[in-house]
Amino acid sequence: MNDNPAFGAGLQPFMGIPSFMRLPVSRELKDVDVAVMGVPFDSGTSYRSGTRFGPRKIREASLMIWGHNTTLNVTPLKKLNVVDYGDVSVIPTSIEHTMDEITKTASKVIESGAKLITLGGDHSIALPLLRAHAKKYGPVSIVHIDAHIDTWEAEFDAVPYSHGTPFRYALQEGLVRKGGYVQIGIRGPVTSENDYADAKELGARTITIHEVMEKGVQEILKEVHERMKGPVYVSLDIDAADPAFAPGTGTPEVGGLTSYQMLQLVRGLHGLDLIGFDLVEVSPPFDHGDITAILASNIAFEYLSLLAIK
């Protein structure tokens, strides 16, 4: 916890300086268990920009999180030493320089022994994050919660990276453990009849929204636990939730998950060897009543709680 009174520890959520859950804002990594880091990069999106304001708004919403997780019965900040690491310095005009910076910054954190909780930004940031984690852990298993497969081919030859391609490259670069890649919540129109088959060939197990709705979240989680071996990285695109629950996002996809299901999915990862996490695509300019940011901050807290009971 933050013992600097100017931050407003102990005050009601509308007061004080909004670091994540009022954590100390620090780049000091000694004895740190978890670092929360923002990556306010929004140039990788194919439709609505604005996720550059995601980290700031999620931090603000996090002040409403009182601290004890009743479902998991844990008070994470009592168990873990957590800091708000601030934001990666992104360059909106160049995804390539930004990706290097992300990998470099993330590596610094995780090589110190701390775990990372990364708040996006658009989904293109997952690739450099995975590079950093695979460098430390070797190929990782991935739980990818999303409306979109994000294994598309490059849209622009000149610059292959975007929010639609991170997992294609992660798979091709060998950052993913063979058989250890699951996508959950997938739906909506795609570019061609081969997109799902391509994803499969690349190594994805695509669990569509239809499967989730028909089998239920618990059944899906069973399969996830079967497939996930070794170190597991979780990449969560807020647009997995229906636009009713997460309107503030770049490419909303109707027919999605409820906020309750989103929390169930994350909570159900309990027991896996969770080594990294990103939560992406929160776009505050398109949000209203901050409900998307509030959902995101609660999901991040749920993940943090898992680390505390691990």
Place this chain on the structure above:
Amino acid sequence: MNDNPAFGAGLQPFMGIPSFMRLPVSRELKDVDVAVMGVPFDSGTSYRSGTRFGPRKIREASLMIWGHNTTLNVTPLKKLNVVDYGDVSVIPTSIEHTMDEITKTASKVIESGAKLITLGGDHSIALPLLRAHAKKYGPVSIVHIDAHIDTWEAEFDAVPYSHGTPFRYALQEGLVRKGGYVQIGIRGPVTSENDYADAKELGARTITIHEVMEKGVQEILKEVHERMKGPVYVSLDIDAADPAFAPGTGTPEVGGLTSYQMLQLVRGLHGLDLIGFDLVEVSPPFDHGDITAILASNIAFEYLSLLAIK
């Protein structure tokens, strides 16, 4: 598809001119399978106006639809010749002149052999559309998805037509096949204890939201398939969805369908002889994050997909 590069074919959805799915904007009907037409009329509403901006906003949202329907496994624009026919010239100050214009324009399109997908506008436009379709097809079966029965008596003696009365007149004018009228998703306060009974007497099978919630969408669809014979017209009021999923509408009714159920309902019409479709009551000034328009454009795409696999 639109081969005019100025429209932005091939570009990301935030670029280019927003015709529906970047279709050619044309009144040329030769060899056209389907015409998408707007009817920006909003004077028929009893509460919030603004649906005059419905067609424009749905077109804009449609640019995010990538083209291949994964659930139905079809790429409609590869199978069908579709155009954006533009908007009917409405006169907001006179529903009667507007209705004539709608019937006239719709007739021109469907008499050419093309199918119509009509984007409203408020629900009053369904009556002149039904007149045009019945003129060509004879009395039609109707799947009417809505929160409201819309078979009310005229509120104003002087001008009986409004968004609350189209199906009363369609039934009374003999535009509907006997026994072929189903309303789905009905709920909320009505004017008197006789309203449902009146609807029944006029010929409606009223399936309330309670029936949908208790039996499930698949069961409802079974009944729909049993009742629907011959040419089927689909009239979908976006307020069938709960305001959480479709806030941008004129008379929101709480306790409604999810976006997933909406898509299920439309998709489940597969196999019927679908000859006409309207999607009404999207009111962008009351929407946020465009989620209502996005839902509407996806529903229209779902219907278009049905035409392609027919």
Place this chain on the structure above:
Amino acid sequence: MNDNPAFGAGLQPFMGIPSFMRLPVSRELKDVDVAVMGVPFDSGTSYRSGTRFGPRKIREASLMIWGHNTTLNVTPLKKLNVVDYGDVSVIPTSIEHTMDEITKTASKVIESGAKLITLGGDHSIALPLLRAHAKKYGPVSIVHIDAHIDTWEAEFDAVPYSHGTPFRYALQEGLVRKGGYVQIGIRGPVTSENDYADAKELGARTITIHEVMEKGVQEILKEVHERMKGPVYVSLDIDAADPAFAPGTGTPEVGGLTSYQMLQLVRGLHGLDLIGFDLVEVSPPFDHGDITAILASNIAFEYLSLLAIK
């Protein structure tokens, strides 16, 4: 009903002066069955203010309620003599003076024999309302529908009352019948691991959202009917609904009830000896498309319908 034509009786909902359901605005209590009263107090909230505009906006939304409840088959305003009593005169700078004023005004109404439907305002108003009701009825049973337990200890020693403490004090002051207090929809982070246990010790039966989701609303209602004896007061915090359905509130809590479940819960109280009701925490500045106010007005109408079929 209101026979003053200037109010707009008989007009469409966008016309006329917005008293609740166009009821007469009056402090005359003779022969009145139910009085609808606003308490626009928002200083008790721990996060977003704005509920001071709740009563006004709920009244406005209520004009869309046509009058006949189809599910319960009753037209309440035909059965009951109802007035809009206007608002309690609150003092935003002093919760203590405001609480006295609430108790005093509420007592005047209920001592006349009328039942109260109170529109908040934040949840701190429940305590003075309960004081008034307990004074008349003795200790009451309470159905408390909410995301939060609201039995917390005072945050500020100086001023113990807030929107997080009303039920602690109600229990401690003996306003609640022993064993007659149920909380439904509870979820989200709390301040410490003892919060739920504290609530239990004070006398609450806490039904979490998990119980509701797993057992279903009907099963929950069964338990409610078992526990509720004697006069029953209903206190409903709109944030029991998920932020997707009720974004316009002070402390949104994700993972909540749908609007359909909210209506089911209230409707399911049929048969209890309902003697008082408050609906709180609607904060219009954070709402969009008025969907929260519309939900609230429908819930109030549902409760009013219960009084009419009692």
Place this chain on the structure above:
Amino acid sequence: MNDNPAFGAGLQPFMGIPSFMRLPVSRELKDVDVAVMGVPFDSGTSYRSGTRFGPRKIREASLMIWGHNTTLNVTPLKKLNVVDYGDVSVIPTSIEHTMDEITKTASKVIESGAKLITLGGDHSIALPLLRAHAKKYGPVSIVHIDAHIDTWEAEFDAVPYSHGTPFRYALQEGLVRKGGYVQIGIRGPVTSENDYADAKELGARTITIHEVMEKGVQEILKEVHERMKGPVYVSLDIDAADPAFAPGTGTPEVGGLTSYQMLQLVRGLHGLDLIGFDLVEVSPPFDHGDITAILASNIAFEYLSLLAIK
């Protein structure tokens, strides 16, 4: 003033039922000096609808008006007996029936001897209002404050009336005193090079925004006082103000008046024989922070103050 405590007289502006300035809501005209009346008709607009919510929102904003006009040193409600007459029953689908209703209702009020302050609604309502006033007073002088000339020819042959034509018909129907028609604040693109000349030929003195900006408001007012003889009707379109000051309107026109200039213009009519007033084109769905409605309510109060010092 309203002595019904349920309305909230004496309470702060966020409390109570929003009639205009908390006036009694009444159709009783005996001894009434001024009646405030709404005309929530928005079908006559050529771009954005939504003015149907104008009267309601202006009433709400009027609660912030404390009562004493410091510039004119008068407390109008102490000098005049004023009522809120409620709204004219409009039929959005038919401008013709609506116009008849407006004329009929307005006539009833002014024939009683009361003066009317009418809150729109779009500008099409000015014609039926002028018909009522000319019937009582004979041809009237008109001060028309607006960005647009509103003397255009009918756009639709079928229905000539709209918010762009009222003054053409008023002039042609002989409702206007010869030489007694001034338009102030005119600007922006028009349909053809003859539009201004047409207006002149019909009898308008068109004072463009350029004249106002170059000569100043006081100079303009001098000319107005010279031209205005006999009974004077004031028709004020809120879009005379720049969109920065009045964004909530149907056809915003940039390069307009400030709110300070708007008040100056109205205040400067002191001394004329003011017999009628309409304030139109406030469209709340496109407003933000209610600033347009607040401006409108202050302008109406300024006009009311003029009546009180007359």
Place this chain on the structure above:
Amino acid sequence: MNDNPAFGAGLQPFMGIPSFMRLPVSRELKDVDVAVMGVPFDSGTSYRSGTRFGPRKIREASLMIWGHNTTLNVTPLKKLNVVDYGDVSVIPTSIEHTMDEITKTASKVIESGAKLITLGGDHSIALPLLRAHAKKYGPVSIVHIDAHIDTWEAEFDAVPYSHGTPFRYALQEGLVRKGGYVQIGIRGPVTSENDYADAKELGARTITIHEVMEKGVQEILKEVHERMKGPVYVSLDIDAADPAFAPGTGTPEVGGLTSYQMLQLVRGLHGLDLIGFDLVEVSPPFDHGDITAILASNIAFEYLSLLAIK
């Protein structure tokens, strides 16, 4: 400046943690020249609440301020040691406890020798701030920039303090130097014909908006410099600006100052012995595009620049 890289010094304004101008967040007052402090109290307002989010949003907007003031040719953070002191712990339910807390916290800061820049919150906070300053400096001169006189009598006998009364009590408590109180920008309806006279009698020189518009800002400043002797406290209510420039406020008053005039007024205080400053009534929930918060942050920067060139 903040040398903690996690805060994002050197990053673009959309990155990093939003303390005011990225200042260190600290309660350490040694060698501090200026402390920026928030007072997020919004219970004192008579209309729209929401100023509790003022300090947070002004801090966020301040990140766009690049550092060098071109008009005054100074880079304040190079000349002055400034900290972000965080927020005073307010109790929204009790203005009295909150006022004590404000006076206590402010005193601690100014007794250390630092100057205070206080960000509100509503205008009720000015009284306890003046108490703290008068305790240190003796009776102070006051430049009060506002639309409202704020010398009203208590509305509630029980709790005399509100955002409409601070200067009445400051004058009555002897906190103000005789003859040293100027109000600038005053306008709009008041409660009675005596309000201005009362203010005068209490000791105010009321400069209405009419004087400002007719004489110009420079002339007004001349008078201000003549009247202001000794230590000068500046209290600036953002509603002095017209709602077009500052929509995000509690009681908007039309016909006000431009943002250019606001900056001119503050800048023109150069040369006075400025010993304290508050900027109040920024209410983000009613703002749009953050323009009110951006104006406020620039005004605070302008004042800070004055301290640097003093």
Place this chain on the structure above:
Amino acid sequence: MNDNPAFGAGLQPFMGIPSFMRLPVSRELKDVDVAVMGVPFDSGTSYRSGTRFGPRKIREASLMIWGHNTTLNVTPLKKLNVVDYGDVSVIPTSIEHTMDEITKTASKVIESGAKLITLGGDHSIALPLLRAHAKKYGPVSIVHIDAHIDTWEAEFDAVPYSHGTPFRYALQEGLVRKGGYVQIGIRGPVTSENDYADAKELGARTITIHEVMEKGVQEILKEVHERMKGPVYVSLDIDAADPAFAPGTGTPEVGGLTSYQMLQLVRGLHGLDLIGFDLVEVSPPFDHGDITAILASNIAFEYLSLLAIK
């Protein structure tokens, strides 16, 4: 004009497909006098993104422009053959590839003999546009209307181009005629005390907002006409206007121009040899009531009118 009826020529502005002023959407350049082109690139901004939606929204707002410019007495579309050229294909993740694409596309248009009206997008697009124009015309004179100097040094070494640097590079690359560069409307905080001097040394005549306010627009225009020789390129950043008039922009700067002054400035360029124009920084997600887009479309129309009377 567009003779394709599906576009909605002749319809009211809320109907039809929104190309700029309903122009034909075409890449055919034969006999084209003016091409309107969008560049929806928003990665170059240092604060709020969203200008990628600028071209689309300005086109939509342009439908309200009726065609005849009353001040300049010209109907541009009668004099000039104009097309809507659609959008340049931008790559948000790479400013360098985007800049190449812009230069290439712009060159194609202007080499055909057509004049370009370019709608941004952020201000970084001015550099590639200037490259294209200088290639055809040699070094050009530039009228640069803006709040910011935009001659800053690169913020990121890796990628020097951004919305803060275009004119530095234009000057350094020799695209600007010596002595032919004027900046108008400049204000607000800058990074250091040398920024203005740097701009001057690079060749800029910086006319601050203070000069504009003190001398008046006509005086400024005199200087502009004196300095502008040969072919003149106009680059207009909408943030030259005050945020009250143009809230929908990336880096709002308070204390700016009114919309009336903006139009005056552009209109006053009459007589110069105008060879190119860009209007940038309209960011619809931060706009409200579309007032920024409406201002932008009117400014573009004013410029188009100048071309027609040239």
